[in-house]
Amino acid sequence: MHELIGQPIAALDTPKLLLDLDVLDENLVQMQEGCQRAQKRLRVHFKSLKSGSLARYLATRGVQDFACAKLNEAEVLVEFGLREILVANQIVGSAKLERLARLAQLANLSVCVDALDQVRALGEVARRHNVTIGVLIEVDIGMNRCGVPPGDEVVQLARALVAEPGLRFVGLQGYDGHLQMLPDPTERARLCRQGLDRLKQTRELVEAAGFEVNLVSGAGTGTWSFACEHAALTELQPGSFLLMDAAYHWIRPEFNCSLSVLTTVISRRPGWYVLDAGSKAISQDFGKPLIKGRPEERVLKLAEEHTCVAIDGPEPSIGQVREVIPAHCCATMNLHRLVLACRKGLVEGVWLIEASGRYD
Ligand SMILES: Cc1ncc(COP(=O)(O)O)c(C=O)c1O
Known part of the structure; x- marks a missing residue:
């Protein structure tokens, strides 16, 4: 080949399958500059990319932080020398937890939780492997997929988390996937702000309970600019903006x-x-x-x-x-x-x- x-x-x-690197570069620079202006970090979602060489190419252009949906993606990133990884998903089952612990030996790795059972299982595997696993509590800000409802339940989960010696409570994730393809930009912006308001209030509750929140992650290609304008997120985790497609180009020209x-x-x-x-x-x-x-x-x-x-x-x-x-x-x-x-x-x-x- x-x-x-x-x-x-x-x-x-x-x-x-072709990838036009000049176009990819322009997309990346635009997102990087937007995030920089808004003082947000950019964490590129690797579930869109899936190629280690592409991740490495992005690293040469200033991308340090990656998100992924599945462990196999995190394993590719680690194999290609990328070390700042958020598994933006819940990881369940002993085989996967073993893989996660092995990755945590090689990378600065965080994962999402939305239940006490996950916290206990993660804590157990982290102790057994003598590693520290970063943990974000996923907050459901309207997508109705994974996540704890905004509010007190998040504080309870944070309390359980900090009691686990192998776990490090990093912060919150609130992803508004239900809004990414909403055609009307005004409505998309309004609902995005509404969801992020709830995320910000939840952060304040968690901090008022005495837990430090260092990172709040969320947003995608469809909501990126609205998320930049809102105080809730410390970082954005879009993926499709690099490759783009016919559906997204219509939403985000x-x-x-x-x-x-x-x-x-x-x-x-x-x-x-x-x-x-x-x-x-x-x-x-x-x-x-x-x-x-x-x-x-x-x-x-x-x-x-x-x-x-x-x-x-x-x-x-x-x-x-x-x-x-x-x-x-x-x-x-x-x-x-x-x-x-x-x-x-x-x-x-x-x-x-x-x-x-x-x-x-
Ligand atoms: C948790 C999470 N974050 C971020 C994204 C953003 O992806 P995109 O920019 O491709 O819309 C997705 C997409 O599925 C996701 O599931």
Whole structure:
């Protein structure tokens, strides 16, 4: 595969997953500058990226802190030398707790909890391995997924946490996932502020009870700028803003799509053509993909290995290429083993996506 380095995109066999590094860099700088202006730290969510080489590339551009959803992602980060990791999720079961404790020997690792049972199990494994595990209490600020309701229950959990010698109470996480794709920006901003107000009040309660809160983490690509304007968070944990996709670009046009799937036209008829990649290469859980730079060409349907596209003008000839912008970048990364990092039309790197297809 390394023979691809230096090749022009136009010469590549298809389908191939492409990452435009210039666009990625611009997205990163914009987020970094926004966070810096707001005096928030940036913690990049690795569940969108899943490639160790990509994480390392970001590290060379100033990203130190990463979040991940699953332990396999944290293991990839550690393997690639990244050491500031928040597992922004609940980790349950003895096999996973053993893996978590091993990671805590190698990295500055934190994890989320929302129940006493998790606190006890984490405390036990930390003691047995003689490690310290950082812990954030997840607060449910309206998403109705994991998390303790804002208020007293959080204080009770903090009390139990600080009593566990192997655990270090770090702070709170409040992620507003239900708002990320809300189309109306005014309503998204209002609800985001409402959720963060409750998070801030909860922090104040925890501090009034005598527990130090050093870190409050949350927000995603859809709420990032509103979170920057609010005092509740000390850091933001977005992920998709780097790759972007058709669904998110509509919500957050300030970030551009760096991820695409390079495909070839393999069939045509009047008003219609067919590409050589389908739902096995292009996620459609967030809707239909777009054809890059060709708004007049409309994706009609995806089969496993085909994408059918309607066109008003003359159809492209067989063998021509098209870049497809997926509707969901995270799920598309999860479908591929390799991504070609490109710049100015040339392949610069062939990067494995080590955590793709893994759910543990
Ligand atoms: C806990 C958590 N934080 C942050 C994010 C932000 O992700 P994105 O920026 O991709 O919307 C997610 C997305 O699923 C998440 O689950």
